[in-house]
Amino acid sequence: MISLADLQRRIAAGELSADAAIAQSLAAIGAQDKTIGAFVCRADSVRAASAGPLRGIAVGIKDIMDTADFPTEMGSPIYRGHRPRGDAAVVMMLKQAGASIVGKTTTTAFASTDPTATLNPHNHGHTPGGSSSGSAAAVAAGMIPLALGTQTGGSVIRPASFCGVAAIKPSYRLLPTVGVKCYSWTLDTVGLFAAGVSDVAHGLAAMTGRPELLPQASVPTPRIGIVTQDFAGAPEASGGEALRIATRATERAGATARALELPEIVAEAWRVHPVLQEFEAHQALAWEYRENYDAMAPLIRGRLDESKGTLPAAYDEALRIARRARHALAQVFEDVDVLLTLSAPGAAPKGLGSTGDARYNRLWTLMGVPCVNIPAHVADGGLPVGVQVIARYSADAEALAAARFVEQALK
Template structure:
């Protein structure tokens, strides 16, 4: 993979020009894209910016985010050839930081569940996950050092786990969703993929102008609470091994590690997430569903058919559960700095019929808290499995620092 931090170091030292860094990414795309299929469209004549912390950084943009320079087709024939007049807010944030947008990455239709043709770079017989399929795969394949995705259920953390890359789903609304196709306004969150935790942190820091997001070279030992999410069912052996390994090496490295039980109201929030998600999707995708029903992707259309009769009263009750669960979760962080839990049930499923199961991700999306994926284990077939480090709402710097601690501990294993 391409390290964003290493590119920055080489550019700053004069060892590499920003244009040469972009050219290296474009050469990697030309060499690998035909076998991975991570991009919907791309440009070969991109030049590096002259200034900015992300000059020389080639970035892929999930194809549900508006880009003036590329079509935004949202994984659906309904929007084939559609081109917005301007860029989404997060795309402009990247450009203002000096990044170069080299193309649009594949997405499931409207960031839902219908798989893309993108293959997992670690084992092309397996899914890269979704809905941010192309972004995770492009970074994992070493084509680009940074990519944007979105998460409504598990669409950043899960594909990062399957593809063996670092990723962050930041605190809700740290990154704006203006110009991003909405699925659920309560849940949609823009996230980043990169090779390692430091790379992700540097990308997010440059976009937001928040230097405190980049962990220091020496990270303090965190207090870690391990959460198994028993209400979401048992993980596969590879998922359980990843969590056990990460907890064990973190404790060996000096962290305080112990199990944490979550209140029943938090488990109830996990149960109501799909109701909130699909109720809002019916409003966000009302035109597509009603006026272009036959052109909707089949799995998404089926989901909307099944949830069509959800009442406003049921939605209001679910939102009340979510609010109370956030208050209960906040109290958990009085005793721990971060939580450590599963990023996915196990390794990436075989084939492209499914993008995997988001059951270990959706609670944290609803809670709005920052989540960082850290690769922790390699399963049969060379398939990575990650764990996620979670901090209280707004404590993105703490989540990144603790994730860096876990990452370093795993590297020493």
């Protein structure tokens, strides 16, 4: 994989030109993407920006985000050839930081569950996850140092786990979703994929202009609460092993780690996540569903069919439960600095018929808290399995610092 932080250092030191860094990424895409299929479209040549902390950094953009220079097709034939007039807010944030957009990465239809044809770079017989399939695979295959994705259920953290890359789903609304195709305005969150935790931190800091997100000279030792999310069902063997390995590594590195039970209202929030998600999806995708029903991908169409009878009263109650759960979760963080939990049930499923299960992700998306994936284990078939570090709402710097601690402990 390509380290974003290392590229920044080499460019700043004059060891590598910004244009040469981008050319290397374009060459890697040309060499590998015929097999992996991470990109929907890409540029043949790109010039580096003249300035900015991300000068020389090639970035892939999930294809539900508007781009003026590339089509935005949202994984659906309904939008084939669609050309937005402008860029999504997050794309402009990247450009203002000096990044170069080199292409659009594959997405499941409207960032839902219908799989793409993208392959897992570690084992081509397995899914890379979704819905940010192409972004995770492109970083994992060493094509680009940075990519954007989105998460409504588990679409950043889960593919990062399956592909063995670092990723952050930041606090809700740290990154704007203006110009990003909406599925659920209560849940949709823009996230980043990169080789390691420091790389993710450098990318997010540059985009947001928040230096506090950058890695510090020393890594503080966190108080860690281990959460298994029993209400979401038992993990597969490889998922459980990843959490055990990460827990033991942090304890050896000097952290305190203890098992935590989440309040019942938090478990209830996990149960109502789909109510919120699909009620809002019916409004966000009303035109596509009503006017282009036959052109919609089968799995998302089926989800909307099954949930179209949801009443506003059920949605309102789900919102109330979510508010109470967020308050209860905030109290949990009075006793620990971060939580450590599963990123996925296990390794990437075999075949391309499914993007995997988001059951260990959806709670944290609803809670709006920052989540960082760290690769922790390699299962049979060379398939990575990650764990995620979770901090209180708006404590993105603390989440990244603790994730870096876990990453270093695992090494």
